[in-house]
Amino acid sequence: MEKRDLSEIVRHHPFVNDLSEYHLNILISCVSNVRFAEGSYIFHEGEDATKFYLIREGKVALEIHSGEKGAIRVQTIGEGEVLGWSWIVSPYKWHYDACVIDNVRAFAFDGKCLRTKCEADHDFGYEMIKRFSQVLEQNLKAARYQVMDVYGR
Amino acid sequence: MNSNVGIDSMFPLPAQIRKVVWETEDTFTLLLEPDNGGSDFHFSPGQFNMLYAFGIGESAISISSDPSNKDNIAHTIHRVGSVTSVFSQLEKGDVIGLRGPFGNGWPVEKAKGKDVCIVTGGIGLAPLRPVLYSIFNNRKEYGKIFLLYGARSPLDLLYRVELEKWGKMKDVTVQVIVDRCDTSWKGHIGVVTKLFSYIKLNTANTIAMICGPEIMMKFTIQELSQRGVPPEQIYISMERNMKCGIGLCGHCQCGPKFVCKDGPVFALPQISQFLEKKEI
Numbered sequence: 001m002e003k004r005d006l007s008e009i010v011r012h013h014p015f016v017n018d019l020s021e022y023h024l025n026i027l028i029s030c031v032s033n034v035r036f037a038e039g040s041y042i043f044h045e046g047e048d049a050t051k052f053y054l055i056r057e058g059k060v061a062l063e064i065h066s067g068e069k070g071a072i073r074v075q076t077i078g079e080g081e082v083l084g085w086s087w088i089v090s091p092y093k094w095h096y097d098a099c100v101i102d103n104v105r106a107f108a109f110d111g112k113c114l115r116t117k118c119e120a121d122h123d124f125g126y127e128m129i130k131r132f133s134q135v136l137e138q139n140l141k142a143a144r145y146q147v148m149d150v151y152g153r
Numbered sequence: 154m155n156s157n158v159g160i161d162s163m164f165p166l167p168a169q170i171r172k173v174v175w176e177t178e179d180t181f182t183l184l185l186e187p188d189n190g191g192s193d194f195h196f197s198p199g200q201f202n203m204l205y206a207f208g209i210g211e212s213a214i215s216i217s218s219d220p221s222n223k224d225n226i227a228h229t230i231h232r233v234g235s236v237t238s239v240f241s242q243l244e245k246g247d248v249i250g251l252r253g254p255f256g257n258g259w260p261v262e263k264a265k266g267k268d269v270c271i272v273t274g275g276i277g278l279a280p281l282r283p284v285l286y287s288i289f290n291n292r293k294e295y296g297k298i299f300l301l302y303g304a305r306s307p308l309d310l311l312y313r314v315e316l317e318k319w320g321k322m323k324d325v326t327v328q329v330i331v332d333r334c335d336t337s338w339k340g341h342i343g344v345v346t347k348l349f350s351y352i353k354l355n356t357a358n359t360i361a362m363i364c365g366p367e368i369m370m371k372f373t374i375q376e377l378s379q380r381g382v383p384p385e386q387i388y389i390s391m392e393r394n395m396k397c398g399i400g401l402c403g404h405c406q407c408g409p410k411f412v413c414k415d416g417p418v419f420a421l422p423q424i425s426q427f428l429e430k431k432e433i
Contacts, residue, residue: 014350059339059341061336061342063336070336071335071336072333073333073334073335073336073338073342074333074342075342075343076340078341078350078351080351099336102339141344142343145344145369145372146332146343146344148368149305149332150274150275150366150369151304151332151365151366
């Protein structure tokens, strides 16, 4: 798919709400269209975090391996959500495995390409930081809420 | 609505257990038939009964059955204390005491002509099940129905067969999420508020009904408010330690409100100032 066509679709994803046309174009310059089949892994813990993904369709489960308990799924990420923030935080390594549990169509953004553009254009970098801060804040709130075990006794 | 508020309401009637259904490892449903056969027993969705384990004590339990079904008055009970532990050991044919129904119930009449968004967690689905039955019994009078339901794990989900059935109904969206699970679960994982990402609410024409742990309700209210649902369209069910059930003893007092008599269901503006107070 042409970058120009992709931009028409990317602009409808909630992550890019209110992003200026100029910054959207910078973002689009690092995008590709990807698909992952159910049962496959998008990335594994410890690998270089080279991308982030805007999910268009399907569902991904983040897994932690905990020795004898095996894989524990801690979060799912679905349509309209963002998968991966480690591309923007040094040392740029994934902290989880990302298992596809429902066929995924997504936009993949090249992390190295974006980091270079963030360094070159700090306004764009600030936009990215603001948006990923929200992703991190939501994840942190959800993690605290889950730790509270509110449905337990 | 709250018909049993006289002195008679302090005397429990015997009610026979017709069936016990285990919903999860620690949650079960008692289907009861009052001594008079149940034909005179009318309740509104959201009301509760005081159930008495003879010689042990009483517990306030929401009615979880279809209001139009007079034969089986269901109570779904989480085994958490001495009274509910006794209930968990009872069998078909055993008799317990029943007082009620008490409280005001959910705004099912006010919701007619509107979309309904039900957000619930854990045992909180039980008092909202009668709302769903009422809506499905009068389906044309309501708009779209959204049920967002959170639980601790897949094994802790209540009414699994019905959840699946409801999810297949036209203009009914059922989204379920769990806090933790193994790799056999293919559904959502996370907190219940995350499910708002997957639905589109017509906020101006939606009545929201929330029941679950207070911290869950707090986050849900924040989410609904951010999405533009006005406070007067948000209803929550409060849980407090109830004793008399008729607003006399004060055990369930929440500010100037008696949860047993003025609630347990409140429109958000009626109760919001007390939700944030640690002492209350």
